[in-house]
Amino acid sequence: MADIREENNVFGGVKFGNENGNENNNNNVNNGQQLAGNKKTSLVKQGFWSKFKAFWFQEIDWNKEIKVELTPYQQKVEDEINEFLHQEITWEKVHDFLFQEVSFGKKKTNV
Numbered sequence: 001m002a003d004i005r006e007e008n009n010v011f012g013g014v015k016f017g018n019e020n021g022n023e024n025n026n027n028n029v030n031n032g033q034q035l036a037g038n039k040k041t042s043l044v045k046q047g048f049w050s051k052f053k054a055f056w057f058q059e060i061d062w063n064k065e066i067k068v069e070l071t072p073y074q075q076k077v078e079d080e081i082n083e084f085l086h087q088e089i090t091w092e093k094v095h096d097f098l099f100q101e102v103s104f105g106k107k108k109t110n111v
Contacts (some may be wrong), residue, residue: 070078
């Protein structure tokens with residue numbers, strides 16, 4: 001059985017030990033630190049929000065280069081998108097777009 005003796009340096013004034021008088025508290029703390037240091041063996045199951053925060057707040061190495069290879073078709077589409085986004089915009093083009101003729105529904109044909 002464990003010995004219970006009164007101690008002044010311990011919170012609550014009570015310290016637990018084994019029958020030999022050795023304290024198990026230090027061993028338990030060291031084992032807990034070793035387990036906590038090893039990510040594969042965790043004492044608590046990691047929940048959804050913990051995983052979510054760990055993913056979104058992870059440290060990112062912004063200096064790392066990412067190389068992307070595109071197929072010829074993907075390169076063509078990317079070039080067309082860049083051409084569209086970087087085209088010159090003039091007031092005349094804006095005016096023509098805003099004041100173009102718009103028709104609703106089907107066109108009726110005269111027979």
